[in-house]
Amino acid sequence: MQDLPGEVRLLVTLTGRESEPALRQLADHLHAELRTFTAGELADQPAPTPSAQVAHLKTTPSVAEAAVLATGAELLVPKHKTPNTTIAVGRLPAAATSGRAGYDVREREVVQRVIxxxxxxxxxxxxxxxxxxxxxxxxxxxxxxxxxxxxxxxxxxxxxxxxxxxxxxxxxxxxxxxxxxxxxxxxxxxxxxxxxxxxxxxxxxxxxxxxxxxxxxxxxxxxxxxxxxxxxxxxxxxxxxxxxxxxxxxxxxxxxxxxxxxxxxxxxxxxxxxxxxxxxxxxxxxxxxxxxxxSGWAERRPLSWAIHHDEWGRRDTSIVDDARHAAQNAVRAAGQRIHVIVGGDAEDLRQQESLVIDLGSTRPDHDFGVLWRPARTPEEAEEYGVEIARDLALQGAGHLQVRLATDEPNAKALAEGLMAGASASGLTHSCA
Ligand SMILES: Cc1cc2nc3c(=O)[nH]c(=O)nc-3n(C[C@H](O)[C@H](O)[C@H](O)COP(=O)(O)O)c2cc1C
Structure with missing residues (x-):
């Protein structure tokens, strides 16, 4: 390793092998990050020297070369066997080695840890x-x-x-x-x-x-x-x-x-x-x-729900998939019954359990009993419905009782989205 040009910033191996003491020692010694890929991820890489024997033992035809390629690195030294191990060496693209002002891996871990x-x-x-x-x-x-x-x-x-x-x-x-x-x-x-x-x-x-x-x-x-x-x-x-x-x-x-x-x-x-x-x-x-x-009061949202690319709503996951994810995380113990009134007005807020969804174009007075969702199209309204159900599932909802207060197309679509979102999120629902 000493003869390599540049700095070793990343050690990569097959998932499960990261706990090997020698590997950990090496990562510590080099102040390098230790990253792993699953056999499936490695099998997808176009490794130049695959091996049937490795494929048999590890369910991927290459570990060392494939691991280098999986990081996005250019392969410099192809598979090289020593008595103790097999390695391959690559060069990370400039983007991956930039950020030189960053802390080393252990210091970064401390920052992440305190957060x-x-x-x-x-x-x-x-x-x-x-x-x-x-x-x-x-x-x-x-x-x-x-x-x-x-x-x-x-x-x-x-x-x-x-x-x-x-x-x-x-x-x-x-x-x-x-x-x-x-x-x-x-x-x-x-x-x-x-x-x-x-x-x-x-x-x-x-x-x-x-x-x-x-x-x-x-x-x-x-x-x-x-x-x-x-x-x-x-x-x-x-x-x-x-x-x-x-x-x-x-x-x-x-x-x-x-x-x-x-x-x-x-x-x-x-x-x-x-x-x-x-x-x-x-x-x-x-x-x-x-x-x-x-205590089962609320759940954290996955990071992916909060990330949009370039414009609102362009996300890595579909909103229905998100809702399915919410089903795994939902706060079941609470199981609150929520009366959702789509297209309702302030009058409907008298019932404490109700949540009014206002689709009008004017922002209503601030009140957490009213969710303002001025959808521009029925498609958007449906997405809003799914999203509302998904987020309620993380805040203790167990059952959505949906009432449609108007037969406006956007309101109908939002109500449909609510039910689809409720089903995907593992909530029961009914519609009046
Ligand atoms: C602006 C703000 C106000 C908060 N108010 C209260 C509060 O009045 N009582 C309380 O028990 N927790 C309060 N919290 C704590 C949150 O419930 C807590 O941050 C959240 O559940 C996440 O937990 P964590 O901070 O342990 O990660 C508040 C947090 C923030 C950021």
């Missing part, structure tokens, strides 16, 4: 004060966040005083009760078992605020979209959250407040807004998955 292992924490806090230096590192991370026009619109209020925290806790409890009252019975029972804040269980609360006017009139990049100022403060929270994870400090974001309620308790001036209220404390462990997933 994956960050959790919203509400339980298991230790009765230990936060170390001052650790807190400074965490706040420095927050303060290094990107911000529109470098306006840095955030401030951090560190709240330790119990009397203040009790007042904030009281506000959250009231909002918790209000939310519980708004839920259908089955969902409410599930919600009763969830913990939504740790205001009094943590040694420190941090209120992150935003001064939207900070920096004056000519803040670069804010003029066309003022929301960017609030985005900036939210990103600071994410930086804080990640840095805290690395310190073993749990953070729980509480948003069970009206926008101005906490401001009063904390004495915020009228021009300063609360962005996030965080409960912060050391914990012994971080759960492997979000609490809402572990």
């Amino acid at each position: 994956a292992e960050r959790r919203d924490v509400r339980r298991g806090f230790l009765d230990v004060p936060i170390d001052g230096e650790a807190l400074t590192r965490v706040l420095e991370a927050a303060h290094r966040a990107p911000s529109v026009g470098l306006s840095q619109p955030w401030d951090f209020l560190l709240i330790r005083d119990v009397t203040t925290r009790r007042k904030v806790h009281e506000l959250a409890s009231r909002q918790r009760d209000a939310f519980a009252r708004s839920l259908p019975e089955q969902r409410r029972q599930k919600f009763d078992g969830l913990k939504i804040e740790a205001i009094l269980d943590t040694p420190l609360n941090i209120a992150v605020t935003c001064d939207p006017g900070r920096g004056g009139r000519h803040v670069l990049g804010r003029h066309a979209d003022p929301r960017t100022t609030w985005f900036s403060a939210a990103i600071a929270i994410q930086n804080l959250w990640l840095a805290a994870r690395a310190e073993g400090i749990g953070v729980g974001w509480v948003s069970f407040f009206g926008p101005d309620e906490v401001a009063e308790v904390l004495g915020l001036p009228p021009h300063v807004e609360l962005i996030g209220y965080l409960c912060v404390g050391y914990v012994d462990e971080f759960a492997p998955a979000p609490e809402l997933v572990r």
